[in-house]
């Protein structure tokens with residue numbers, strides 16, 4: 364199956380940026396995919412909701428106002444918008460709109476601007492909208508004159524700069540193209556214009572920024588697009604612009620629904636932003652965009668009140684998020700869920716678990732203490748094999764051959780360097796650097812100590828290793844062969860079967876603990892610091908069968924199954940699990 368997002372991906376993967384001169388090839392491909400899959404645009408009922416949300420309705424004199432569609436495609440938004448415009452204007456002119464071409468042209472010429480980069484789609488739109496107008500009574504000549512004003516074939520991100528045209532309504536479904544799939548030159552140009560294209564932001568972010576700056580005072584913009592920017596790192600700058608300078612009027616979380624004609628995993632949302640000072644927002648979450656739900660949603664979002672349907676969750680947010688804060692709309696729900704998973708489950712360090720959480724050794728001078736013996740000649744008795752962050756990136760230990768120098772005796776006193784002449788010579792060569800560390804300055808006669816003491820017995824203890832910044836589930840088993848280096852946290856098995864513990868720790872429920880205690884408010888990567896790991900609570904009464912099943916699913920890489928098992932161990936309902944998965948995704 365192909366869909367609009369996939370199609371954009373096809374273009375970008377094949378050719379980087381879909382430059383106009385290269386488009387015929389792309390169009391073939393698009394057309395082929397389209398023929399196979401049928402249409403792949405926004406569903407009409409969603410388009411109608413969006414037009415209603417911004418107030419583009421026939422009871423208003425729409426010809427006196429202006430509407431922009433920045434990425435029209437084949438006209439999912441444009442066709443109904445033109446219908447509404449004509450009906451509204453016919454009402455105003457008492458049905459005589461098309462009696463005089465010049466008069467109709469003057470009334471309608473600035474009512475619409477529609478931008479589309481793709482030449483083929485532009486042509487298609489020309490034919491379709493032309494037919495639309497003619498079916499409603501416009502002459503061929505008038506429809507051509509109007510279309511030459513309304514339809515613009517260009518890159519929206521280079522159009523209307525500096526902004527001279529402003530709009531009362533902006534609606535659409537902007538393209539979703541990863542910045543790394545655009546040529547470097549073009550990406551650079553976009554970045555030089557759009558300050559919200561932060562980090563790895565997709566170009567839909569620039570579409571939002573550019574559209575916002577074209578809004579008339581009090582004008583409204585409503586888009587359907589992926590909700591990634593609402594919580595993630597690359598969305599920081601666009602969130603700041605919206606939260607500080609605009610009024611978020613509506614926000615619909617339809618993350619789990621299918622609002623596009625073809626099925627696509629786009630994690631969509633719909634929002635309305637008004638060019639006005641901050642104000643109250645109505646938010647709504649629903650998993651199914653059935654006509655009935657959409658009608659209920661429309662009523663609530665436009666009129667307020669209550670929806671008597673527990674499949675739709677509504678909230679009024681009096682004071683929208685500030686600055687770059689992520690838009691965590693289900694904050695209260697998250698708190699309740701946290702309370703539930705905390706209740707009746709002992710902390711990881713408490714009986715019956717008795718697990719230790721620690722961090723690898725800090726030396727204050729990694730390049731001196733973490734070495735390879737073939738490069739540094741010291742007595743082997745002072746060396747302990749050490750595992751570093753780069754050794755575990757593949758999910759298992761791929762040891763790079765590093766050792767940490769242990770300058771301690773078993774009782775914690777420092778070794779006598781006279782008994783280790785090679786070590787002495789090595790340390791003396793680096794004396795200046797070693798003495799410049801604060802730990803040495805505070806203990807000048809122990810100038811070669813590491814910041815943390817080293818406990819050699821930890822080496823043989825089976826443990827799970829976790830890097831402090833995690834982009835994916837990375838909980839790596841060390842069967843008891845290495846001493847962890849400072850960039851790694853470790854968790855011992857306590858009374859647990861360590862492999863079952865490993866499986867449990869990759870679950871969304873454990874991620875949810877960290878998410879709740881750590882950086883959820885900054886939309887950053889999750890930081891797995893010891894202080895948060897120690898707050899994890901583990902279920903009790905877990906059976907041997909549960910352990911075996913967890914291990915089996917881990918082996919199979921079936922994280923959904925792990926989530927289901929773990930959520931049963933914490934007595935969570937399927938709905939609660941889904942909420943947690945959404946939050947930590």
Ligand SMILES: C[S@@+](CC[C@H](N)C(=O)[O-])C[C@H]1O[C@@H](n2cnc3c(N)ncnc32)[C@H](O)[C@@H]1O
Nearest residue numbers: 367404405434435436439479480518519536538
């Ligand atoms: C996700 S589709 C949406 C189409 C339509 N709005 C809908 O909802 O059915 C995005 C459209 O943006 C167009 N597009 C991609 N990059 C563009 C750009 N830089 N400027 C204008 N249009 C662009 C694509 O050709 C595609 O038709």
